[in-house]
Amino acid sequence: MIDERRFEGLIEEDEARGSFRVHRSTMTSADILAGERARIFDTCWIYVGHASELPKGGDFVRRDVAGRPLFMARGQDGAIRTFYNTCTHRGATICRQAAGNAKVLQCFYHAWTFDLQGALVGCPDEASYGGSFDRGEHGLKQVARCEDYRGFVFAAFRADIEPLERYLAGAKEYLDLVIDASEAGVEIIRGSNHYTIRANWKLLAENSLDGYHALPTHETYFKYVADLEKDSGKAIETSPTGAATSYLTVGVARDLGNGHAVTEKLAPWGRPLARWSPLFGEETRVDMEQARAAIVARFGEARAQRMCDNSRNLLIFPNLVVNDVMGVTVRTFWPVAPDEMRVTAWELAPIGESARLRSKRLDSFLTFLGPGGFATPDDMEALESCQQGFRCDGVEWNNISRGMLREPRPVDELQMRTFWRQWNRLIASPLAAPV
Ligand code: FES
Numbered sequence: 340m341i342d343e344r345r346f347e348g349l350i351e352e353d354e355a356r357g358s359f360r361v362h363r364s365t366m367t368s369a370d371i372l373a374g375e376r377a378r379i380f381d382t383c384w385i386y387v388g389h390a391s392e393l394p395k396g397g398d399f400v401r402r403d404v405a406g407r408p409l410f411m412a413r414g415q416d417g418a419i420r421t422f423y424n425t426c427t428h429r430g431a432t433i434c435r436q437a438a439g440n441a442k443v444l445q446c447f448y449h450a451w452t453f454d455l456q457g458a459l460v461g462c463p464d465e466a467s468y469g470g471s472f473d474r475g476e477h478g479l480k481q482v483a484r485c486e487d488y489r490g491f492v493f494a495a496f497r498a499d500i501e502p503l504e505r506y507l508a509g510a511k512e513y514l515d516l517v518i519d520a521s522e523a524g525v526e527i528i529r530g531s532n533h534y535t536i537r538a539n540w541k542l543l544a545e546n547s548l549d550g551y552h553a554l555p556t557h558e559t560y561f562k563y564v565a566d567l568e569k570d571s572g573k574a575i576e577t578s579p580t581g582a583a584t585s586y587l588t589v590g591v592a593r594d595l596g597n598g599h600a601v602t603e604k605l606a607p608w609g610r611p612l613a614r615w616s617p618l619f620g621e622e623t624r625v626d627m628e629q630a631r632a633a634i635v636a637r638f639g640e641a642r643a644q645r646m647c648d649n650s651r652n653l654l655i656f657p658n659l660v661v662n663d664v665m666g667v668t669v670r671t672f673w674p675v676a677p678d679e680m681r682v683t684a685w686e687l688a689p690i691g692e693s694a695r696l697r698s699k700r701l702d703s704f705l706t707f708l709g710p711g712g713f714a715t716p717d718d719m720e721a722l723e724s725c726q727q728g729f730r731c732d733g734v735e736w737n738n739i740s741r742g743m744l745r746e747p748r749p750v751d752e753l754q755m756r757t758f759w760r761q762w763n764r765l766i767a768s769p770l771a772a773p774v
Pocket residue numbers: 426427428429430431446447448449450451
């Protein structure tokens with residue numbers, strides 16, 4: 340039996356035999372979830388949002404980040420800060436709208452007022468506190484650290500964490516491939532998806548990088564696209580059938596350090612960035628050729644080909660996924676219980692993209708990865724089914740060994756092992772005093 344209080348023995352790895360097992364209590368135990376909050380969500384850089392969501396001074400967005408109510412705001416000085424969403428008087432939430440622009444935020448309870456840099460600038464009947472009251476001591480509290488990597492804003496709850504860029508390690512290269520899509524950068528398109536999955540949050544970390552499940556779980560979508568292509572009479576160079584076969588053999592999977600991992604492969608179909616497919620319609624062809632030519636001019640043929648033609652699924656440990664596929668979906672998720680997670684997803688796009696391509700991108704965002712699309716309901720069904728399976732209790736271990744004894748491919752499980760090894764390092768580590 341596992342002693343859950345010590346969080347040890349949850350993973351068994353035997354490299355020589357090519358065997359990697361994860362104990363299923365990791366998905367069901369409330370003690371382990373409490374351990375994850377303290378040892379993982381409170382010690383890693385956690386994604387908050389994107390700088391493009393706050394174009395002007397005074398802009399703000401409210402966020403739950405790993406279960407904590409926070410908000411991110413751009414001050415009149417241009418800097419982005421992340422605050423705990425609680426009044427320093429007696430606790431009420433300060434930022435009550437999902438997003439907006441304001442000179443000040445006023446607490447609705449007793450009307451203390453704060454500017455968007457967090458300073459307390461108004462306190463009704465302040466004199467009643469006596470002369471010792473110091474506004475400077477009652478500004479909104481910021482999270483310990485808030486940094487961005489080329490617009491991707493992360494927060495950390497401990498001051499002694501390593502710099503964000505070092506934490507991101509090899510994941511930076513893959514963010515760059517997305518961010519460099521346009522000379523002007525990328526932006527989050529307004530609006531987001533929110534949904535709940537009745538499954539442990541780590542199942543989505545696994546699933547987001549799991550090439551092995553794509554064909555069996557998403558068979559309906561593969562058939563749908565194959566039919567559309569057949570109807571259009573102009574299948575692109577990689578036909579769905581060809582893609583289905585090559586899916587099992589092509590592409591790479593990489594451990595990017597610090598628990599981050601990626602899969603990359605030739606996209607089976609079109610990508611609104613600049614890989615045209617008949618399904619996008621003849622009218623988008625010129626837009627895409629122009630977009631592609633601009634990328635080739637900036638980066639050369641080889642890198643442009645990688646940016647335009649390859650799909651990537653990137654996991655930034657612990658809970659940020661960038662699916663750079665038919666569009667670019669950024670999603671984050673966190674546990675509310677051992678068997679339940681909340682998911683938020685946004686669509687990222689090159690700034691200055693033509694309206695025609697933007698509409699194809701949004702269509703892809705909804706059609707495949709949206710909560711009512713072809714993929715996400717299938718994935719949710721699979722994840723919730725695993726969670727139900729764990730309730731049997733009769734089988735203790737999950738097997739995540741696939742491809743251990745060969746050069747890893749996207750259909751192997753190196754990606755998940757990368758996640759789990761880091762998870763295990765952190766969960767088994769002694770809890771350091773907060774800094
Ligand atoms: S709780 Fe905010 S002003 Fe009192």
